Amino acid sequence: MLLPRSGFQGFIGQSCQKGADLAPGVLRELLGVDIELMNADTETNVDTARTRAERLIQEGAHVLVGAFDSGQTAAVAQVAEQRGVPLIVNIAAAPQITEQGYRFVFRNFQTAPEIVKNGLSLIGDLLSSTGAEPKSAVFMHVNDTFGQAMAKGILATLPGLTQLPLRLADTISYDPAAKDLTVEVSRAKAAKADLLLLVCRLNDAILLRREMVKQRWQPMGVLSPGSPGMYEQQFIQALGKHAEHCISNVPWYNPKAELTRRVEQAFLRQNPKDRLVFHGLNVGFTFEAVLVAADAFRRAQSVDPRALAEAIRQTHIESKMMLGAPIKFNAKGQVEGIGSACVQNLNQMPRVVLPAAAAEAKPVFPMPGYKA
Amino acid sequence: MPVELILNVVLSGVLTGLVYGLMALGLSVIFGVVRVVNFAHGELMTLSMYGAVAMFQRFGLDPLLSLPALALCFFGLGYALQSLLIQRFVTRPEHSQFMLLLAVAVCLANAQLMLFGPDARNVSVDYQLDSLELGPLLIDVPRLYAGGAALCASLAMFAFFRHSRVGKAIRACADNYRGAQVVGLPIRRLYALTFGLGCACVAVAGCALTLLVDVTPALGPAYTLLGFVIVIVGGLGSMLGALLGGLLIGVSEALAGLLLTPSAKSMVSFGLLILVLLSRPQGLLGRRA
Numbered sequence: 001m002l003l004p005r006s007g008f009q010g011f012i013g014q015s016c017q018k019g020a021d022l023a024p025g026v027l028r029e030l031l032g033v034d035i036e037l038m039n040a041d042t043e044t045n046v047d048t049a050r051t052r053a054e055r056l057i058q059e060g061a062h063v064l065v066g067a068f069d070s071g072q073t074a075a076v077a078q079v080a081e082q083r084g085v086p087l088i089v090n091i092a093a094a095p096q097i098t099e100q101g102y103r104f105v106f107r108n109f110q111t112a113p114e115i116v117k118n119g120l121s122l123i124g125d126l127l128s129s130t131g132a133e134p135k136s137a138v139f140m141h142v143n144d145t146f147g148q149a150m151a152k153g154i155l156a157t158l159p160g161l162t163q164l165p166l167r168l169a170d171t172i173s174y175d176p177a178a179k180d181l182t183v184e185v186s187r188a189k190a191a192k193a194d195l196l197l198l199v200c201r202l203n204d205a206i207l208l209r210r211e212m213v214k215q216r217w218q219p220m221g222v223l224s225p226g227s228p229g230m231y232e233q234q235f236i237q238a239l240g241k242h243a244e245h246c247i248s249n250v251p252w253y254n255p256k257a258e259l260t261r262r263v264e265q266a267f268l269r270q271n272p273k274d275r276l277v278f279h280g281l282n283v284g285f286t287f288e289a290v291l292v293a294a295d296a297f298r299r300a301q302s303v304d305p306r307a308l309a310e311a312i313r314q315t316h317i318e319s320k321m322m323l324g325a326p327i328k329f330n331a332k333g334q335v336e337g338i339g340s341a342c343v344q345n346l347n348q349m350p351r352v353v354l355p356a357a358a359a360e361a362k363p364v365f366p367m368p369g370y371k372a
Numbered sequence: 373m374p375v376e377l378i379l380n381v382v383l384s385g386v387l388t389g390l391v392y393g394l395m396a397l398g399l400s401v402i403f404g405v406v407r408v409v410n411f412a413h414g415e416l417m418t419l420s421m422y423g424a425v426a427m428f429q430r431f432g433l434d435p436l437l438s439l440p441a442l443a444l445c446f447f448g449l450g451y452a453l454q455s456l457l458i459q460r461f462v463t464r465p466e467h468s469q470f471m472l473l474l475a476v477a478v479c480l481a482n483a484q485l486m487l488f489g490p491d492a493r494n495v496s497v498d499y500q501l502d503s504l505e506l507g508p509l510l511i512d513v514p515r516l517y518a519g520g521a522a523l524c525a526s527l528a529m530f531a532f533f534r535h536s537r538v539g540k541a542i543r544a545c546a547d548n549y550r551g552a553q554v555v556g557l558p559i560r561r562l563y564a565l566t567f568g569l570g571c572a573c574v575a576v577a578g579c580a581l582t583l584l585v586d587v588t589p590a591l592g593p594a595y596t597l598l599g600f601v602i603v604i605v606g607g608l609g610s611m612l613g614a615l616l617g618g619l620l621i622g623v624s625e626a627l628a629g630l631l632l633t634p635s636a637k638s639m640v641s642f643g644l645l646i647l648v649l650l651s652r653p654q655g656l657l658g659r660r661a
Contacts, residue, residue, distance in 0.1 A: 006490030174634045179585040183629030
């Protein structure tokens, strides 16, 4: 299990780790398979991710799972391919991870273009369901591998979307490890756009939102068309009322699924003071990645990497936790048809507000001012 | 581009630059007198930031209120570090000094990692999200306080070195080491005092910076590097140069983020460094060797 449990992605890595930690118990009950986790911290560093993957393989890991971040995952994927050990990607959206003809790399997560397509489509649904008519948006994004891939997708897709006639007033990229975002927010505010479209991580999302409040910038909405950050517990804890009404259109879990119920029970046993809703995406996809490995082992009855890779290729899991189609890998090792939800922070909790079938609350849009 | 936007960004750069300047002032004073390059400067600053966070979490003390106590502690720490460790290396070759201070930096960074963990920590003061509206200017209150504290501390340092007997003695040491020995100045004690003062500067800068950024152990090397850029631009050993360098770097980074792209902020400060090294190697206010 390769996750960035320290460094500036540490909070999210630790959140993913919760999904990994509960997996062996749940899967023993579910599939009768015993799994031993070997955990490694990538320290939010591409080179460390590569060396930790090498070490895990040397120490006898049969399958690699990880690594949350696209850059780190791409490095781990190279190692997995060279060493012929299957890698099941829990979360990482850069398309190239499954576009390089790798035979040992599998991903049960949306690619950046899919996240963008679903995220923008949900923004269109949000506007039509609330009757709001923003005309322009400023687009801010982190300049790491994931952010660049998302930006490419958004800038290519948005102009052609007739159901979302938004003019991009400015596009601003920034360092995800930035210590200060004063200038970035000043520039975004000066664009006088109706909406802020944001592709962020966690720490920068907190910094950015704080800076928006300081600079008294009140757009109609702060929307992420598919990135982590704003639905995380730390975002809500750090910002309190200022975290309210931020919207993330992201792959999300199905609260009504039977597997979700089991995972939630296990989660609460291990984290009695915590709530699954704050870790839903991270725990869900990490758990499902381990589920894929366990399911493949059960069918292959072998820890031989080639046999495991072949079994993973034949995966067909219908009873799953996350929204969307069954887990089934295409020829490139990618699962298609994973669903997204529009998640809004309401009363200090991330709540599904769209699609209507899965909604837990009604969307609040435009967002009320800071002083309200 | 609206003028008020540029003014706001420049003001923010000036206030941040004052804090950077104070941090670099400590580095410059130590080099100017003791002739040792403090590679552990950034790590000492993150240590003071953790001190401010701890005081806030334990006693609810605003970092600006815990500033005098931390400055005093860091003065003592710097004094002890110089007297007990660095003094033995003052007459040794420069590479030995570099390695010693690098080792101190690594020890400090890892100790912070073990003590405080890798996650970012901050203080949530009541005025954290406040801003003042002054005509077209929107002034970030924590930044204003941080810049103000840094300016006061810098002025106090200038006054100390210009008007106090000890300050004059330290300057005499820096200007003419042999002459200072001949007239019987207690060089070792003055070196330790200087290192202590440099560390006190770092502590004040750290407290002020706690209001602006979250602290992690990984910040140390970045601030050491930033300190070097500032003192080289301003002039190694020049106190006024350090302050000027801090302001220049603060404002140029802010303007680069606005006029070019935010990703180019560091590129501009290093570009400025190269430009200064090419046109005026001793730094803007440094003396030619």
